Amino acid sequence: MSLSTSIHDIKTLVLSFHGIIAMETVEENRVFSLLQSTALELRMPFFEWSITRGLVRVPGKTSMYGTSEPMNLLSSLQQMDTQAIFLLKDFARFTTDNIVARQLREVSQRFSKNRSTLVLTGEAVHLPPEIEHNVVYYHLELPGREELRKVLDTVLHSLVQANRIEIQLDARGREELVTALSGMTLNQARQTIAFAALKDGKLTEQAIKDVLERKAQAIRESGLLEYFPVEDNRFQLGGFARLKKWLQRAQTGFSREAQALNLPAPRGILLVGVQGCGKSLAAKVIAREWTVPLVKLDAGRLFDKYIGESERNFRKAIALAESMAPVVLWIDEIEKTMAPGGSEADGGLGRRMFGSFLTWLQEKQQEVFVVATANDLSILPPEALRKGRFDEIFFVxxxxxxxxxxxxxxHLKLRRQDPQQFDLQRLVEATEGFSGAEIEQVVIAALYRGLHLKKSLDTELLLKEIGETVPLSISRREDLQRLRERARGRFVRVN
Ligand SMILES: Nc1ncnc2c1ncn2[C@@H]1O[C@H](COP(=O)(O)OP(=O)(O)OP(=O)(O)O)[C@@H](O)[C@H]1O
Ligand SMILES: [Mg+2]
Structure with missing residues (x-):
């Protein structure tokens, strides 16, 4: 979110008679400057309160007498005639006291008539229910590029002034650094920049790598997502011509030119289809083609026995993925990830999660491209398959x-074999009805057999192995038929 949007939102809340706004955030300083700018724009006085200093008018140092004490603060507010914005840090914890709670309620009623606003901040802002009714919770998004750029400029400026560092990063490099910083709070960004620059007295391209590594570390530690760095991605996918073409087109959706036209970036695709035919592999290959990191949602760790914890995990995983943007978020076997044990077995949790996922998919701002795969269409909620959720649903x-x-x-090349030495035509004919996974298995098994017979791999060995394999398309013909019928005409083929 950009700085101006946040200020605009807060301005609107103040002007529309919201007596109390709650912001759950660790970014106290950021809230402070946001409110300061808002107050300035609205030409309203701005006050700040904390238990240690009492109520202080900004800019200024002297606090109003006796206002450190919560009850005294509220009585003063009740009597003040100025229309103003008041930032109260960590105040919510005092509302467990009945008298404080009552007094706060009265202040809020008065404020919502005279356009003053109390802003309560804290990592968590828990309020008694009777007050909560009169409170609007404002979700402060992580800082956007504009704010991050400002922090970068400020930190670098002061370090250069103090002769502590030299900057060896051009304008493009700086922009990349700003991208790398996305997903961090302003404080984290400030510390990260300073650390990267002071480490060896200069700011270079290395800083961008350090920042990305720091974020990858956070992802690994979370245990919710598996992280595949760009450098390690060597996966290769045969076929899928139509999907590959689609992806090339989609990639332009991430370009600056597309952004300049206010075009929404691609959201994601769903791959449904036959087992072992490269759905999971495709997810990895997309990240490789676009040279962006890949993160995989780990379903097993998402679900927690405590109520509410699974949803929190889910939000956390999404936030982590967003912090890596641009990134590919891979959700394998989404029908199981979101609804383990069937859709009703979990008291509707899977369904709720799926709902939040689809909403997020539709509204997300960050460049997180989702690649979801599914085998069993019958347990996917129908709303997931509706148009406009995923950009496209492909049938594999x-x-x-x-x-x-x-x-x-x-697969021959992966095992150091030269494809030229084989009769590919015969192999292609013999493997009709085989999945990619089955073909891979044939190559591996034939190589083993060759090793055992002390023979190098040849077409005959492969054909023998093929002849002994019963592919799923035969052993489970009906399942395949059913899947094809469901998919036919509804989804786009990948090839
Ligand atoms: N089109 C392909 N190109 C290259 N290798 C393939 C292809 N399809 C499958 N394979 C091989 O088969 C393995 C299994 O494929 P993958 O796991 O991607 O299938 P899937 O469609 O996700 O199957 P499942 O439904 O069982 O999860 C891959 O790791 C790869 O080695
Ligand atoms: Mg798979």
Whole structure:
């Protein structure tokens, strides 16, 4: 969110007679400057209160006599005639006292008539229910580029002034650094920049890598997401021609030119289809093609036995993924991830999570491209398949001849074999009805057999292995038929 949007939002709340605004955040300083700018724009006086200093008019140092004490503060507020904005830090904890709670309620009633506003901040702002009714909770999004750029400029300026560092980063590098900082609070950003610059007395491209590494570390520690760095991504996918073309087009949706036209960035795709035909692999390959990191939502750790904890985990995982943007978020077997044990077995939790997921998918601002995969359409809630949720839903079928050739080549090369030495035509024909996974299995098994027979791999060994394999398309023909019928005409084919 940009700085001006936040100020605009707060301005609107103040002007629309909201007596109390609660902001749950650790970014106290940021709230302070946001409110200061808001007050300035509205030409309203601005006061700040904390238990240690009492009520102080900003800018200023002297506090109003006796206002450190919560009850005294509220009585003073009740008697003040000025219309103003008051920032009360960590005040909510005093409302467990009945008299404080009552007095706060009266102040709030008075304020909502005269356009003064109390802003309560704290990491958590818990209020008694009778007050909560009169409170609007404002969710302060993480700082946007504009704010991060400002922090970067300020920190660098002061370090350069003090002759502590030299900057060896051009304008483009700085912008990349700003991107890398996204997902951090202003404080974290400030510390990270200073640390990166002071470490060896200069700010270089290395700083961008350090920042990304720091975020990756946070992801690993969370245990909710698995992290695949760009450098380690060497996955190869045969076939999927139509999907690959679609992705090339989608990638332009992330460009500056598209941003300049206010076009929404691509949201994500769902891949449904036959087992072992490369759905999971495709997720990894998309990240590789776009040279962005990949994070995988770990379903097992998302669900928690405590009520509310799973949803909190989910929000946390999403926030972590957003902090890595641009990134590919991979949700494998989404029907199981979101609803373990079937849709009703968990008291509706899976359904609720799915709901929040779809809402987030639709509204997200960050460049997080979701690649979800699914095998079983029957347990997916129908709203997930509705148009306008995912950008596209693709059906992954068994590979056709051309694709099988590509897959055979990939897996031969992966095991140090030269595809030229094989009769690919015969292999392609013999593997009709095989999935990519089954083809890979054939190559592996034939190599084992060759090792055992002290023979190098050849077409005959492969054909023998193929002949002994019963592919799922035969052993589970009905399942495949059913899946195809459901998908036909509804979804786009990947090839
Ligand atoms: N199109 C392909 N190109 C190259 N390798 C493939 C392809 N399809 C499948 N494979 C091989 O098969 C393995 C299994 O595929 P993958 O896990 O992506 O299938 P899936 O569709 O996700 O299956 P499941 O429904 O069982 O999760 C891959 O790791 C890869 O080695
Ligand atoms: Mg899979």
């Amino acid at each position: 079928d068994l590979p056709n001849a051309e694709e099988r050739e590509a897959i055979v080549r990939i």
